[in-house]
Amino acid sequence: MPLRARLGLLAAAAVAVAVSAVAVAAWLLTEQQLNSQLDANLRSVRASPAYVAELLRSCQFQQSATEPNAGDRTPTPYTVQVVTGDGTVCTAPGSSAIEVDAGDLAVARGFQRDALHDTESEDGQAMRVATSRPDGPAEPGRNYAVSIAQPLSVTSKPLDGLAWLLLGVAGVGVVGAATAGAGIARAGLRPMKQLTDATEHIARTEDLSVRIPVDGDDEIARLGKSFNAMTAALASSRERQQQLIADAGHELRTPLTSLRTNIELLIRSEKTGRELPAGVRADLLTSVGAQIAELAGLIGDIQELSRPDAAPGSASRQLVALHEGAERALARAKLRGKEVKFTCELEDWFVWAEPAALERAVVNLLDNAVKFSPAGGAVSLRLEAGRLSIEDEGPGIPADELPYVFERFWRSPSARSLPGSGLGLAIVARAVHASGGTVGLHRAPGGGTLAVMTIPGARTPPPQAPPAAPVPPVPPQAQSRLPS
Incomplete structure (x- = not known):
């Protein structure tokens, strides 16, 4: 059954229960009041002593064919x-x-004062x-009581009419x-229908550009906003994924x-039997x-960027001594930059x-500093106080290129001849932001590059x-295509 129909039925059931409870309570209260009024009326009625005496005298004639005239009665x-x-x-x-019944006889014999009960006539x-x-004996020496009766129809007929009236009102109310519940449900669930249609459309067409119109701040509007934010995030993630695939394909094509x-040259040499000069063969190998x-490093960098971010408080986040990781990173950088002073x-x-990710971020920054430092630099x-800075004496980065240095596969025109994939700084930004920090590159006072983490x-x-604090804002130069 559709949700709209279920809500309508629930509304009808709730009203039916409420109306039924009110109707039953009203009927029972009215019945009690009418019965109480009937009992009060019967107790207030008193037959005159003369009339009672006349009834007693007429009892001796009840077996005869004709009865005495009791007189004209109103x-x-x-x-x-x-x-x-x-x-x-x-x-x-x-x-x-x-x-x-026994109560009437008990009153007539003087055992009780009065009696009140239901019975039937002949x-x-x-x-x-x-x-x-009676207030005074109509005939001395004789025990008797006077019964005043009235048909119960004086209360049952109004009660039956009231019951039919309440039943009709309850039916109309239900x-x-x-009807009102179905209409309200239809109007209230219209945004849900839009959400369902949009979801089905996305599932059918994989079109993540669909957005739901949102109006108001209620729960439905919040759901619509959340859905729009989700589709926008999915669209952004797909775009970054496609961009990563395109960039990775472009970078992999050259090596x-x-x-x-080179391998085809070696194979052709083997097939033709024409050996390459020793120097050429060694250069090819x-x-x-x-x-x-280079391919192995590029694939490793792509795998690093494809890993999901570690959530705050996850098991992969540990207490890390940043100064010890920096010392290990410096030792590795010294092996690559033997002509550089540290x-x-x-x-x-x-x-x-994440210990490994954070240490690799420091290694990447040091590798960049070594790569662009001149011999003897x-x-x-x-x-100091959580601020890690790395300064080199290289040519520096032009100001117009600083906003792009953290983009994936971006490489400065002056550095395209040097080894590298253009993913090192993107990995740095990912690791630092996952740790709740910031990173940026600046022009050093001496003309080189100053990296600050x-x-x-x-x-x-x-x-x-570890605190589950929100991730700090991304620096301006790393906002373009930070890895997710």
Whole structure:
């Protein structure tokens, strides 16, 4: 059953229960009031002593063919009956005798003051009877009681009419509630229908540009905003994925083409039996090895960027001594830059991060500094209060190129002849931002490049778990295509 129909039925059921409860309560209250009023009326009615005496005298003639004339009586809604202590019933002429129970006899014999009960007359009519002792004896020495009765139809007929009225009102209310509930559900669930249509359209066409119109700030509007944000994020993720694939294909094409050319030359030499000069063959093999190493590094960088980010508080984030990681990164950089002078000033600093990713980020920054430093140049590494800076004496980065240095596969025109994939700084940005820090490149005062990495932490190891703080804003020069 559709949700709209279920909501309509629920509204109708809720109204039906409420209306039924009110109707039953009203009917029961009315019944109690009418019965109480009937009992009060029966108890307030008193037959005159003369009339009671006349009824008692007429009892001796009840077996005869003709009855004495009790006189002209004004018609009343009540039936008057005298009950004697021996069980004799004296009923007014023209009235049906009323069944006598033990309570009536107890009142007639003086055992109780009055009695009130339901019974039936001889003609089968339901009656309400109030029996009491008379105020004064109509005939001395005789025990009797007077019963005043009235048909129960005086209350049952109004109650039946009220029941039908309440039933009709309840039926109209339920039907109206069902109709109104269906209409309200249809109007209220219209945004849900739009959301469903948009979801089905995206599932069918994979078109992530679809957006749902959002109006208001209620739960449905929030759901629509969340859906729009989700589709926008998916579209951005797909775009970055496609861009990564395109860039990776472009970067892989050059080393693969060169590698293929060199290997084809070696194969042709073997097939034709024409040996290449020893120097040429050695150069080809060296080139093949370098190209394979370049491909391996490029594939490793792509794999690193394709990994999902570690969520705050995840098991992969650990307490890391940044100063120790910087020392290890510096040792690796010294192996690659034997002609470069290194200076190092490191203070203790502990952060929550992925150890391998953070150390690789420092290694990549140092590798860039070594790559662009001239022979005999100096590279300084300094860590103070969570601010890690690396300064070189290279040519520096032009100001118009600084906004693009953290983009994937972006390489400065002046550095395209140097080895590298253009992914190193993108990996740096990813690792630093995952640790809650910031990173940026600037022009050094001496003309080189100054890389600054800032990560929140403490000088002593904190005992608490890693904070689930929001990721800080991305620096302007790294906002274009940061890895997700």
